[in-house]
Amino acid sequence: MSTTAHRPTREKSRWEAQRSFDELGRPLRDMTFCVVDLETTGGSAAAGSMITEIGAVKVRGGEVLGEFQTLVNPHTEIPAFIAVLTGISNSMVRDAPPIEAALPAFLDFAAGCVLVAHNAPFDVGFLQHFAxxxxxxxxxxxVLDTAKLARRVITRDDAPNCKLSSLAKVFGSTTTPNHRALSDARATVDVLHGLMERLGSLGVHTLEELQTFSARVSTAQRRKRHLAEGLPHSPGVYLFRDDRARVLYVGTSKDLRTRVRTYFTSSETRTRIGEMVGLAESVTGIECATPLEAEVRELRLIAEHKPKYNRRSRFPEKVHFLKLTREAWPRLSLVRKVLDDDADYLGPFSSKKTAEKCLAALHETFPVRQCSGRLPLTPSRSACVLAEMGRCLSPCDGSTDASTYAAIVRQLRDTLLRNPHEVVEAINQRMTALADHERFEEAGIHRDRLATFVRAAARTQRLSALTRCPEIVAARREDSGRWSVHVIRHGRLAAAGVIPPGADAHQYVRELTASAETVSGAPGPVPAATAEESEKILRWLESPGVRLVDVDGEWVCPLGGAARHLAVYDAANQSRLSLVPFDEQRLPAPVHRPVR
Structure with missing residues (x-):
């Protein structure tokens, strides 16, 4: 049963006020903070997701003044996927108050406070929506966002990421985050106080200083502002080089000069980038006709030079695929390359671990053999353990005939290429059963496998649809009023341009197409480019205002494909996403650690 509680307490936090004189602005020790956390049925209130729990802790000067907690009846079924994540079931919220009663009670509790949340746009966005x-x-x-603040304070030596669970360990929180609202709010209180303690030693003692804090840029960085002076105000790619002309970093921007100048100002606070700027002796700019061309060139240059200070896209060749083999008794295999062997492929996967999760999801649904190598033409072996568990049709010992096995393989192929419904339905049923028995950890394994499969299947279907087309020519009117044109061949950007004022548009497109790069097709979802390049092109093609000028081939995705299942899994992932990329703002090595 849901309860709403205001529980005054006087627990001491580890954070204490650190200055004995009055500061300009509002001292942090005098501010009252309301740290809030929500649990929801999904990631978007605008798309119909509902709040299922509100938890909050009110603190001032390092002391807990009170707590607020209530379950909320969403008046809709909680998806099994979400129940596994939060541990909140339909029966738990059946008698809880609706949001119409819970929200006013929370706002009364939080009145006059500074709202704090970990990944605040999510929690505050939900509350504002229902208001x-x-x-x-x-x-x-x-509003203060502890995730945003953490990326300015926490270094990679402190924690692998800025998730709430990771930060709770860093600051020795007495509460372990567990995706329940009050527990997560309590842990966020400890994280907030830990961050304040760190920043206190850097001279941050007022709310205003906390809201505007950023790491300081060194004098050496500022002195190199002249490196940006020769760059144009146009879209393109920039390359930082050292004294031996080696590429240190590759980036892209719609305005090369303006973007590169930011590396020498207070807006650039990433520690590793500060180190890179210290080594840089020159910046090379490559003008591009369109922002999309710049993004694609950036990917290709990173793959070519593998710059030390680029963390992403350096090794596009390090990918994995799942392969449904073409043989007498087909099986699923984990491979590194796509061959011209008439087999079906799913991928690419950026890591072997992710590919293995997807493989496990498929093996849970389709009892194809998991042994490697070719089977003899006549049965000659005893059944394996998987066969005894009912997870393999066991063609090795003659337990199944070729037609029965082929029927299962046809279903598996259809799942990979067109409709993933069987896998989704089977694993959802399993998760529901496990959640009903409160076996959430085990259900969570199935949840992760299913989400991985759905994303991989949707990605493969979308990429394959694009790369099967020998040529797509598309145009869009840009903010400048001029039309940008792109020629895409087998998923690779072959040419880009902007129609000059007064030019014959049809003639310009014909000339651009005639001069475009020749691209040959090949087997697999990404035959002519990296998956990342093809996905950037897809996002542009699907953006508002794009017009298809010409399509050679059929650019279509299956109506019952995996993309229709993506919404719930991606929403659930985003709903709890508190990880902030480490290539954002960082401080140098920690300057102060709280006493344990």
Whole structure:
């Protein structure tokens, strides 16, 4: 049963005020913070997701003043996928108050406070959405995001990422985050106080200083501002080089000069980039006709030079695929390359671990053999353990005939290429059963496998649809009013340009197409480019305002494909996504560690 509780306490936190004199601005020790966390049925309130739990802790000067907790009846079924994540079931919220009652109670509790949340746009966005739905004015809360603040303070030596669970360990939180609202709010309190403690030693003692804090840029960085002076105000790619002309870093921008100048100002606070700028002796700019061409060139240059200070896209060749073999008794195999062997492939996967999760999801649904190598023409072996468990049709010992096995393989092929419904349905049923028995950890394994499979299948289907087309010519009117044109061949950008003012558009497109790179097709989802390049092209093609000028081939995706299942899994992932990329703002090595 849901309860709403305001529980005053006087627990001492580890954070204490660190200055004995009055600062300009509002001292942090005098501010009252309301740290809030939500559990929901999905990642988007606008798309219909509902709140299932609100938890909050009110603190001032390092002391806990009170707590708020209530389950919320969403008046809709909680998906098994979400129940596994949060541990909140339909029966738990059946008698809980609706959001129409829970939200006013929370706003009353939080009145006059600074709102704090880990990944605040998510939690505050949900609360604001339902306030608007109820016609309730939203209080003028000031908001702090501990995830955003952490990326300015925490170094890679401290933690592998900025998830709440990782930060709770760094700051020795007495509460372990477990995807329940009050527990996560309590852990966020400890993280907030830990961050304040770190920043106190850097001279941050007021709310204003906390809101505007950024790491300092060294004098050496500022002195290199002249490296940007020769660059144009146009889209393109820039390459930082050292004194031996080796590429240190590759980036892209719609305005080369403006973007490169930011590397020498206070807006650039990433520690590793500060180190890179210290080594840089020159910056080379490559002008591009369009932003999409710049993004593609960036990917290709990173893959070519593998710059030390680029963390992503350096090794596009290090991918894996799942292969449904073409043989008498087909099986699923994990491979590194796509061959012209008439087999069906799923991928690419950026890591072997991810590919193995997807493989496990398929093996749970389709009892094809898992042994490697060719089977003899006549049965000659005893059944394996998987056969005894009912997870393999066991062609090795004659337990199945060729037609029965072929029927299963046809279903598997259809799942890979067109409709993943069987895998989704089978694993959802298993998750529901496990969740009903509160075996959430085991259900979570199946959840991760299913989400991995759905994303991989959708990605493969979308990429394959694009790369099967020998040529697509598309155009879009840009903000400047001019039309950008791109020629895509087998998923690879073959040419890009902008129609000059007064030019004959049809003639320009014909000339651009005639001069475009020759691209040959090949087997697999990404035959002519990297998956990342083809996906960038897809995003552009699917963006508002794009017009197809010419399509050679059929650019279509299956109606019942995996993409229709993506919404719930991606929403669930985003709903709890508190990881902030480490290539964002960072400080140098930690300057102060809290006493344990």
């Amino acid at each position: 608007r739905e109820q016609g309730r004015p939203w209080p003028k809360f000031e």
